[in-house]
Amino acid sequence: xxxxxxxxxxxxxxxxxxxxxxxxxxxxxxxxxxxxxxxxxxxxxxxxxxxxxxxxxxxxxxxxxxxxxxxxxxxxxxxxxxxxxxxxxxxxxxxxxxxxxxxxxxxxxxxxxxxxxxxxxxxxxxxxxxxxxxxxxxxxxxxxxxxxxxxxxxxxxxxxxxxxxxxxxxxxxxxxxxxxxxxxxxxxxxxxxxxxxxxxxxxxxxxxxxxxxxxxxxxxxxxxxxxxxxxxxxxxxxxxxxxxxxxxxxxxxxxxxxxxxxxxxxxxxxxxxxxxxxxxxxxxxxxxxxxxxxxxxxxxxxxxxxxxxxxxxxxxxxxxxxxxxxxxxxxxxxxxxxxxxxxxxxxxxxxxxxxxxxxxxxxxxxxxxxxxxxxxxxxxxxxxxxxxxxxxxxxxxxxxxxxxxxxxxxxxxxxxxxxxxxxxxxxxxxxxxxxxxxxxxxxxxxxxxxxxxxxxxxxxxxxxxxxxxxxxxxxxxxxxxxxxxxxxxxxxxxxxxxxxxxxxxxxxxxxxxxxxxxxxxxxxxxxxxxxxxxxxxxxxxxxxxxxxxxxxxxxxxxxxxxxx
Amino acid sequence: xxxxxxxxxxxxxxxxxxxxxxxxxxxxxxxxxxxxxxxxxxxxxxxxxxxxxxxxxxxxxxxxxxxxxxxxxxxxxxxxxxxxxxxxxxxxxxxxxxxxxxxxxxxxxxxxxxxxxxxxxxxxxxxxxxxxxxxxxxxxxxxxxxxxxxxxxxxxx
Ligand SMILES: Cc1ncc(C[n+]2csc(CCOP(=O)(O)OP(=O)(O)O)c2C)c(N)n1
Ligand SMILES: [Mg+2]
Numbered sequence: 001x002x003x004x005x006x007x008x009x010x011x012x013x014x015x016x017x018x019x020x021x022x023x024x025x026x027x028x029x030x031x032x033x034x035x036x037x038x039x040x041x042x043x044x045x046x047x048x049x050x051x052x053x054x055x056x057x058x059x060x061x062x063x064x065x066x067x068x069x070x071x072x073x074x075x076x077x078x079x080x081x082x083x084x085x086x087x088x089x090x091x092x093x094x095x096x097x098x099x100x101x102x103x104x105x106x107x108x109x110x111x112x113x114x115x116x117x118x119x120x121x122x123x124x125x126x127x128x129x130x131x132x133x134x135x136x137x138x139x140x141x142x143x144x145x146x147x148x149x150x151x152x153x154x155x156x157x158x159x160x161x162x163x164x165x166x167x168x169x170x171x172x173x174x175x176x177x178x179x180x181x182x183x184x185x186x187x188x189x190x191x192x193x194x195x196x197x198x199x200x201x202x203x204x205x206x207x208x209x210x211x212x213x214x215x216x217x218x219x220x221x222x223x224x225x226x227x228x229x230x231x232x233x234x235x236x237x238x239x240x241x242x243x244x245x246x247x248x249x250x251x252x253x254x255x256x257x258x259x260x261x262x263x264x265x266x267x268x269x270x271x272x273x274x275x276x277x278x279x280x281x282x283x284x285x286x287x288x289x290x291x292x293x294x295x296x297x298x299x300x301x302x303x304x305x306x307x308x309x310x311x312x313x314x315x316x317x318x319x320x321x322x323x324x325x326x327x328x329x330x331x332x333x334x335x336x337x338x339x340x341x342x343x344x345x346x347x348x349x350x351x352x353x354x355x356x357x358x359x360x361x362x363x364x365x366x367x368x369x370x371x372x373x374x375x376x377x378x379x380x381x382x383x384x385x386x387x388x389x390x391x392x393x394x395x396x397x398x399x400x401x402x403x404x405x406x407x408x409x410x411x412x413x414x415x416x417x418x419x420x421x422x423x424x425x426x427x428x429x430x431x432x433x434x435x436x437x438x439x440x441x442x443x444x445x446x447x448x449x450x451x452x453x454x455x456x457x458x459x460x461x462x463x464x465x466x467x468x469x470x471x472x473x474x475x476x477x478x479x480x481x482x483x484x485x486x487x488x489x490x491x492x493x494x495x496x497x498x499x500x501x502x503x504x505x506x507x508x509x510x511x512x513x514x515x516x517x518x519x520x521x522x523x524x525x526x527x528x529x530x531x532x533x534x535x536x537x538x539x540x541x542x543x544x545x546x547x548x549x550x551x552x553x554x555x556x557x558x559x560x561x562x563x564x
Numbered sequence: 565x566x567x568x569x570x571x572x573x574x575x576x577x578x579x580x581x582x583x584x585x586x587x588x589x590x591x592x593x594x595x596x597x598x599x600x601x602x603x604x605x606x607x608x609x610x611x612x613x614x615x616x617x618x619x620x621x622x623x624x625x626x627x628x629x630x631x632x633x634x635x636x637x638x639x640x641x642x643x644x645x646x647x648x649x650x651x652x653x654x655x656x657x658x659x660x661x662x663x664x665x666x667x668x669x670x671x672x673x674x675x676x677x678x679x680x681x682x683x684x685x686x687x688x689x690x691x692x693x694x695x696x697x698x699x700x701x702x703x704x705x706x707x708x709x710x711x712x713x714x715x716x717x718x719x720x721x
Contacts, residue, residue, distance in 0.1 A: 123593060126636075180639065181577075181636060181637055182636045305630035305634050309627060309630075
């Protein structure tokens with residue numbers, strides 16, 4: 001059929017089964033917004049900032065497993081969205097982000113609201129397009145969804161000049177894609193897989209090292225199977241939280257800079273690392289030359305560029321982790337769980353020596369208590385987003401995650417301001433769950449305008465502000481490594497968070513005791529509108545254990561022991 | 565610092581507008597310099613072939629190569645070990661220099677004088693990049709006014 005470029009965008013979104021688009025209109029994208037007005041196949045959620053639109057699309061994608069879609073205008077609309085693109089790129093989140101551009105005839109003339117959008121997004125997207133003719137649009141849109149969601153997922157950006165959205169051309173979405181140069185490996189090499197399984201059977205102290213790729217590949221339940229059938233203990237990265245359930249006997253905990261003592265020691269003592277969908281990030285490995293020093297490495301990853309990037313893999317397996325784990329399950333017979341009994345004991349001993357815990361030794365609430373308490377009260381009924389800082393690390397350490405896609409956080413880029421809009425996207429994707437955002441007094445101000453979106457679109461996110469009156473994580477580093485010079489991190493001057501929420505039509509609570517916290521959470525869940533719970537917590541609490549930047553995993557700063 | 569090594573990489577890419585910047589971004593993003601870069605379409609196909617000469621740590625270049633593979637419009641990447649490499653240079657001399665000498669030298673480097681004008685002559689050589697370099701050193705005594713090098717092209721043996 002012959003339709004204009006704007007109509008093509010709508011038709012493609014419908015054909016891709018998109019039910020929610022997050023966005024913000026402006027001059028260059030108006031033709032598309034005019035078509036959005038005329039349709040009712042999908043809902044459009046108007047955020048109050050373009051960055052929030054992209055983060056919401058990320059949250060939506062992470063919770064649902066589908067491609068998230070955001071739409072923005074040229075110039076400042078696009079530049080506002082760049083942080084979201086970079087965030088999605090770092091965390092391998094499949095997005096299609098569509099921006100308007102000035103008309104073709106004005107490109108390169110410093111026209112009003114013109115910016116070289118594809119030039120900017122090139123380094124923070126999996127792929128991008130500047131569409132110069134409407135006849136290319138069906139192919140470009142179809143490719144974009146395919147590229148975003150296949151292989152190692154990531155964001156794809158499409159920039160469409162205004163005149164192209166008005167141009168009429170043939171639209172046929174049933175075309176076959178011819179991507180000769182893009183063919184992601186999905187099946188792992190069977191010979192390598194066999195060798196890897198033999199190595200596992202021979203190892204004395206093997207260790208599963210589970211990464212976020214497992215969640216992206218929807219492989220968590222297969223991985224659970226493999227862990228249980230082999231009886232090999234496992235550590236999770238920050239991005240993999242929820243792969244194993246928190247109460248799984250074989251789950252040690254999270255490893256890395258703020259990983260548990262047991263997880264980091266297990267990694268230092270293992271003789272075989274079984275890496276599944278993990279990329280040996282510097283926040284995980286600490287000093288690279290000391291990382292799992294005596295171990296051979298199996299590395300399963302969809303992205304060949306991730307393999308042997310930082311740590312040499314003895315058994316590299318390029319493939320979709322779900323396929324590979326299924327193959328491994330078929331070869332599991334030779335692996336005897338009893339063999340690792342004493343290794344499991346060793347790990348348990350590590351955990352008894354320095355368990356992941358905290359002390360309630362001050363008058364103020366401890367942030368860790370708040371997180372544990374939400375876990376007790378809501379557990380599996382909640383999806384958990386976070387912002388960035390100490391509260392984020394405590395959430396990863398102390399929330400009892402029980403399923404994949406329950407934990408949504410900005411890992412790779414560490415974007416303050418991510419949590420609230422992401423939690424809105426999570427709520428839009430799974431309305432049956434309570435959407436919690438653990439945030440900080442610093443981070444929440446970086447997208448608090450989204451209160452308006454949440455009120456208007458009835459996205460009742462409960463923002464729990466762990467308020468320490470500090471940019472806490474930076475303050476912690478200043479305390480530990482800069483001789484307590486707390487340069488520009490004191491947030492004593494603050495808004496009234498209760499009134500702030502109320503000003504937008506949300507609800508607010510300020511709490512200082514356990515009883516008040518329980519009551520506020522209960523009330524917020526019942527009222528079912530967007531909420532700020534401003535929790536006054538201990539100001540100078542540090543996230544422990546901690547591997548100082550560049551140090552070895554086994555050299556941790558630990559929580560001080562207290563006499564009982 | 566890891567040892568720096570000269571490397572030649574060939575990349576086969578789909579002929580499209582943004583492909584060159586996608587590739588060079590991978591180098592510049594790491595502060596890596598490209599020594600030379602040549603691009604031309606491959607006959608009767610929708611592909612072009614790039615030859616990139618760079619130098620840097622082996623590990624980083626390996627990383628760049630892997631990331632080149634990942635770019636959507638990239639079909640193939642060759643990191644050459646055993647190759648035939650050629651480069652061309654054009655040199656402009658004042659016509660007053662000893663043309664016979666220059667011509668003899670050019671011949672030793674697979675070249676010749678390709679143009680003679682009123683004031684200048686233009687010579688051409690085509691040889692291994694190292695030899696071209698050598699040639700350019702030798703001819704400084706004939707007061708070359710302008711030199712242009714094509715950058716290397718390479719094929720695996
Ligand atoms: C956009 C952005 N700017 C700066 C930083 C650096 N940074 C990391 S954590 C942090 C402090 C966050 O403070 P808050 O939200 O109050 O959380 P807390 O650490 O106190 O729990 C800062 C400034 C960042 N991650 N993101
Ligand atoms: Mg804070």
